[in-house]
Amino acid sequence: MAEKTPQIMTKLNTFLSLKWQILLFIFSIVLFLFSLFFLPDLFLTISFFVLLTACLSIFCAVVFHLINKNWKTAIALVIPPTILFAVAYQFGFLLSLIIDGRHDEFTDQLVIPKNISISQPLEEMDSTKIPSGLHLYKSFQPGMYRYVYVDKNLSDGKIFLKAFEITKNQPLSFERLKTKSLIEIKPSDSVFQFENDFTIYEGDWGYPYAARFEVWYESTNKNTRKLYERNFIIEGWQR
Numbered sequence: 001m002a003e004k005t006p007q008i009m010t011k012l013n014t015f016l017s018l019k020w021q022i023l024l025f026i027f028s029i030v031l032f033l034f035s036l037f038f039l040p041d042l043f044l045t046i047s048f049f050v051l052l053t054a055c056l057s058i059f060c061a062v063v064f065h066l067i068n069k070n071w072k073t074a075i076a077l078v079i080p081p082t083i084l085f086a087v088a089y090q091f092g093f094l095l096s097l098i099i100d101g102r103h104d105e106f107t108d109q110l111v112i113p114k115n116i117s118i119s120q121p122l123e124e125m126d127s128t129k130i131p132s133g134l135h136l137y138k139s140f141q142p143g144m145y146r147y148v149y150v151d152k153n154l155s156d157g158k159i160f161l162k163a164f165e166i167t168k169n170q171p172l173s174f175e176r177l178k179t180k181s182l183i184e185i186k187p188s189d190s191v192f193q194f195e196n197d198f199t200i201y202e203g204d205w206g207y208p209y210a211a212r213f214e215v216w217y218e219s220t221n222k223n224t225r226k227l228y229e230r231n232f233i234i235e236g237w238q239r
Contacts, residue, residue, distance in 0.1 A: 016061040018073050025080050028054035045140075055081055104236060107207040110167060118210055118231040121145055130193060134215055134230045139197065142205040143237025147181065148195040149215050151227065158218040159183050159194060159227070165202070166210040166231060173201050203236025210234075 014020065028051040035047040058077050065074040112118070121136040125148065135148045147161060161181035163172040180198040203209060215228040 016057075016064045018076050021058050021061045021077055022080060024057060025054045029084065104202070104204045104207075104238070106202045106236065107204065107209050110165065110209045112208070112210045112233065113166060116166070116210075116231060118233055120233050134213060134228050136213070136230075136232050136234075141237065142235040143201070143203070144197070144199050145234070146195060146197050147213070148193060149228070150193045152192040154185050154192075154217065155219070156185050157220055158185065160216055160218070161198065162214040162216055163200065164212045164214075166212050170202075172211060173199065176201070199237050200234055201237055203234075205235055205238045208233050208235050 028047070032044075032047040032051045035044040058081055062074045062077050065071075065077065119136070121138045123138055125135075125137045125146070130148055130150055132150045132152070135150075137146045137148065139145055149159060160178045160183070162174070163177055164170060165172060177198055177200070181196050183194045183196050185194070200211070210231060211234050212229055212231050214226050216224055217227050218224045
């Protein structure tokens with residue numbers, strides 16, 4: 001055990017060194033930004049936790065170097081996250097000013113019908129008690145949702161969503177929605193519950209409106225048909 005202690009300390013020194021901590025920090029930021037703009041919401045959540053882990057790692061490295069009286073290294077490790085949070089704070093402040101002064105007029109003339117059945121997206125998903133059909137769940141921001149479709153009679157092919165504002169029958173996020181909600185069904189699949197994340201861009205936070213969501217099926221020979229539809233009260237993602 002005594003022989004392994006120097007090896008452990010050497011590896012710990014290497015991992016907590018300025019070089020490796022900065023590389024880890026840069027990697028976590030790049031991953032987060034890439035996930036923010038190009039990857040599904042699940043990857044965004046994962047990359048956010050990677051970024052938090054990198055910040056925690058830097059904190060541990062700072063404590064380690066302070067204990068060992070490596071003052072310059074400890075100070076150097078504090079600088080990158082400090083700059084990041086300062087820039088993020090300023091960016092968030094400016095973004096909030098822009099958002100507060102801007103309003104998407106999409107919902108201004110819309111009225112939620114009272115003579116039809118309309119559901120609210122649910123807060124949390126209990127995967128053990130989901131009946132057949134289409135279900136919508138809220139994500140971490142208004143306008144972002146997860147849909148679950150349960151169907152025991154699907155063969156190999158694809159399913160995807162279409163959405164329309166109910167009163168004007170206007171398509172919502174048409175091309176984006178199809179791409180983001182697309183799920184491939186393989187012949188070997190033994191599951192009957194399909195789920196994916198998507199974003200609706202029409203509208204603003206705090207301005208709910210009624211939308212009809214349709215589940216469409218595309219067979220391997222490119223024939224399409226509508227499987228299911230259901231109405232929901234939704235909000236658009238505020239850009």
